[in-house]
Amino acid sequence: MRVGLLIAAVTLLGPSSATGQGAAAVDTLAGRVVDRDGQGLADATVLVAELHRVTITGPDGAFRFPAVPPGRYTVVVRRVGYAARVGEVEAGTGPAELTLVAAAVQVEPVTVTATRQPIAALGSSLPVSGLSGDRLRRAQSVSLGRALETLAGVRTLSTGESIGKPVIRGLAGARVLVLGNGSRLEDYSWSDEDGPSVDARLAERVEVIRGPASVLYGSDALGGVVNVIPAELPDANGGPAFARSGLEVSGATNNAELGGALRVEGASGRLGWRATAIGRHAADLHTPGGELDNTGFGALSGEAAVGLWGSRGGAGLRYARYGGEFKLLEANGPPAPTTGEAGPERKLADDRVQLAGDYRLGTVRLEAKGQWQRHSLIEVSDEATAFDLLLNTATLDVLLHHPAGPRVRGTLGASGLYQTNATRGPIPLVPGARVRAAALFAFEQATLERWSLLAGGRVDARHLAADSNAMLGLSPQTRAYVAWSANVGFVYRPMPSLALAANLGRAWRAPTLFELFANGPHVGEARYELGRATLRPEAAANLDVSARWQGGRVSAEVAGYRNAIGRYIFLAPTGNTVGGLRVYDYDQADAVLAGVEASLEALAWPVVTLGLRGDATWGTNRTSDEPLPSVPAPRAAVRVELHSAAGTWSGRPHIGVEAEFVGRQTRLNPLDIPTAGYALLSVDAGAEARFLGRAVRVDLTVRNAADASYRDFLSRYKEFALNPGRNVIVRVSTAP
Numbered sequence: 001m002r003v004g005l006l007i008a009a010v011t012l013l014g015p016s017s018a019t020g021q022g023a024a025a026v027d028t029l030a031g032r033v034v035d036r037d038g039q040g041l042a043d044a045t046v047l048v049a050e051l052h053r054v055t056i057t058g059p060d061g062a063f064r065f066p067a068v069p070p071g072r073y074t075v076v077v078r079r080v081g082y083a084a085r086v087g088e089v090e091a092g093t094g095p096a097e098l099t100l101v102a103a104a105v106q107v108e109p110v111t112v113t114a115t116r117q118p119i120a121a122l123g124s125s126l127p128v129s130g131l132s133g134d135r136l137r138r139a140q141s142v143s144l145g146r147a148l149e150t151l152a153g154v155r156t157l158s159t160g161e162s163i164g165k166p167v168i169r170g171l172a173g174a175r176v177l178v179l180g181n182g183s184r185l186e187d188y189s190w191s192d193e194d195g196p197s198v199d200a201r202l203a204e205r206v207e208v209i210r211g212p213a214s215v216l217y218g219s220d221a222l223g224g225v226v227n228v229i230p231a232e233l234p235d236a237n238g239g240p241a242f243a244r245s246g247l248e249v250s251g252a253t254n255n256a257e258l259g260g261a262l263r264v265e266g267a268s269g270r271l272g273w274r275a276t277a278i279g280r281h282a283a284d285l286h287t288p289g290g291e292l293d294n295t296g297f298g299a300l301s302g303e304a305a306v307g308l309w310g311s312r313g314g315a316g317l318r319y320a321r322y323g324g325e326f327k328l329l330e331a332n333g334p335p336a337p338t339t340g341e342a343g344p345e346r347k348l349a350d351d352r353v354q355l356a357g358d359y360r361l362g363t364v365r366l367e368a369k370g371q372w373q374r375h376s377l378i379e380v381s382d383e384a385t386a387f388d389l390l391l392n393t394a395t396l397d398v399l400l401h402h403p404a405g406p407r408v409r410g411t412l413g414a415s416g417l418y419q420t421n422a423t424r425g426p427i428p429l430v431p432g433a434r435v436r437a438a439a440l441f442a443f444e445q446a447t448l449e450r451w452s453l454l455a456g457g458r459v460d461a462r463h464l465a466a467d468s469n470a471m472l473g474l475s476p477q478t479r480a481y482v483a484w485s486a487n488v489g490f491v492y493r494p495m496p497s498l499a500l501a502a503n504l505g506r507a508w509r510a511p512t513l514f515e516l517f518a519n520g521p522h523v524g525e526a527r528y529e530l531g532r533a534t535l536r537p538e539a540a541a542n543l544d545v546s547a548r549w550q551g552g553r554v555s556a557e558v559a560g561y562r563n564a565i566g567r568y569i570f571l572a573p574t575g576n577t578v579g580g581l582r583v584y585d586y587d588q589a590d591a592v593l594a595g596v597e598a599s600l601e602a603l604a605w606p607v608v609t610l611g612l613r614g615d616a617t618w619g620t621n622r623t624s625d626e627p628l629p630s631v632p633a634p635r636a637a638v639r640v641e642l643h644s645a646a647g648t649w650s651g652r653p654h655i656g657v658e659a660e661f662v663g664r665q666t667r668l669n670p671l672d673i674p675t676a677g678y679a680l681l682s683v684d685a686g687a688e689a690r691f692l693g694r695a696v697r698v699d700l701t702v703r704n705a706a707d708a709s710y711r712d713f714l715s716r717y718k719e720f721a722l723n724p725g726r727n728v729i730v731r732v733s734t735a736p
Helices: 135-139 144-148 513-515
Strands: 005-015 028-036 045-048 052-054 062-068 073-080 084-091 097-103 129-134 154-158 163-168 176-180 205-209 224-229 241-252 259-268 269-284 285-287 290-292 297-309 311-326 346-361 366-379 384-405 407-424 433-448 451-466 477-496 496-511 519-522 528-529 539-548 554-578 581-605 610-620 636-645 654-661 678-691 696-704 727-734
Touching: 028 045, 028 073, 045 062, 052 062, 062 610, 129 135, 135 144, 135 205, 135 366, 135 678, 135 696, 144 163, 144 205, 163 176, 163 205, 163 224, 366 477, 451 513, 528 554
Parallel strands: 176 224, 528 581
Antiparallel strands: 005 028, 005 097, 028 062, 045 052, 045 073, 073 084, 129 205, 154 163, 205 224, 241 259, 241 727, 259 269, 269 297, 285 290, 297 311, 311 346, 346 366, 366 384, 384 407, 407 433, 433 451, 451 477, 477 496, 496 539, 519 528, 539 554, 554 581, 581 610, 610 636, 636 654, 654 678, 678 696, 696 727
């Protein structure tokens, strides 16, 4: 395979409108993308990360961003068959060059989640992972957790195939914070049967912080962060107005799932817009042992967004909806077909409105993001409502990104939250409540030659007021918490492709409403839960070390960590029963989790890419010296992909085979149900062709191709049902 160079010649022209009193000084950021022979390369994507502006190079490789405010920007250039590259460009300083090396491995070069502003992925002391492009398309599912399982260190606590909580390094639920376009989602911590209310199909990429990130995101980021990031809105870039559309249809054999997505977008002048609708419907799941009754679902999701940019920044308004009806297999076994009774079903409706803006003033960039989220969850059992919960959450983040010198930059931030929880229906489970929270934080980065130092601190104040509830035997309650978080890390770059990093962080988590005040049955989980009003916040101290390599032919990472969590909250069984359900109550103890992760993707032959990944986690209750419950079993996977010599990205034909090996969890908590180890085989293929003047992409995936009989240790159905058998998924799509 020929390894060439891609040169993005970024020419920064002088101010285009700096005359006249009060006029804003602006520049035009323009350039040309060429190969090493100087020939222009069309269809390269150029992104100015801080401005959220993107364009595609023309036939001669030229690109242009008019009316760019003066300042220093993170510019990302991508093109099929080449490794993406991120670099910093100072407006008004003259031409700059970004050199990309042809590559067959796909690596996300930049992250915005790890520092709250764009940074090269190798420059982060926090361990970060990214899922985008072909990898994200292959992994797409109605469950966000399922889509992330291809990343080392990330697993899924699943309820069938439609509901899945991301598990990062053995932690899940309220210990893993999920963001939608940078704003926190308050929607899936009520029980194990709740998953994030976000569809991975709406994402251009998903970024994952593996480890505590409370300095940047506060409570609930104790175990990690998942940020689902949509594509940037289209930009006319001073050219004519346009509109375009894309369509996707898909089908799966195992549960007769049918899906479709329609996307339309366009731009005119300084206005860009997009609308997306996604629908899915599925029947019951099938395992090698037979059909699982009451496991189908229907889901309807969508998003509408509009953005306007000006001479000093821009603003965007986004509305997203995630809704559906998800059937639940009874925890005490499949319902008898002769009873005629309907099994439990969860009806979910999640609506979010987000307003975000960026404003540049000299060298300082002000970013503000506000969101309102309405989350409704109703469980219906035997055609009667069991419980009805309504959560309304308003959040606000104001960030001031600043340089403190040529080698120092950072972010000062303030965050606020107001939340109301309304408990409706015959089974209250928890009382109605209100939460108010506020925080101040600072995060700074200093670079000296090959060394980078990253450090930050945060103070959070949180107030909870719970209403009286006669059915729960609860009088009015209030709780107030003040907590601090801190982070310090370093990165050493002995060469451009290699980063050695270490990070020490302190994080915290406030007890949830369920952990404090629950008093009711979880029929789907075959238990009766009792909260403990005296629970205190969790506090974690985490040490992480890693070595990362990103090159044109090889991408690799090895990481190790130790996370000591004080006052770890967990469920413990009692000797009592209520209504035939065993009673579990919440308790606290000190705990520690430790583990290792490794991943490798390498061009083993001009048309063959080899991928390896593996992870293992150990968790211990230090008070009782017992293993923690639901800690994932060790796992390893190997993938071999055959592709065209030009690379594996964006339309290049390929066929891949992956074998995943999951061990048996031998460190069992008394609550755990043991499962045997297993091996899974998956096959996928994809190609792109022109049809009626449009690029049409066809993807084929076969999961559990050998139809293996197995029980996932993190499946909530493992006690009474096998995991799904073979599933053939076909997806046909056209890009906008």
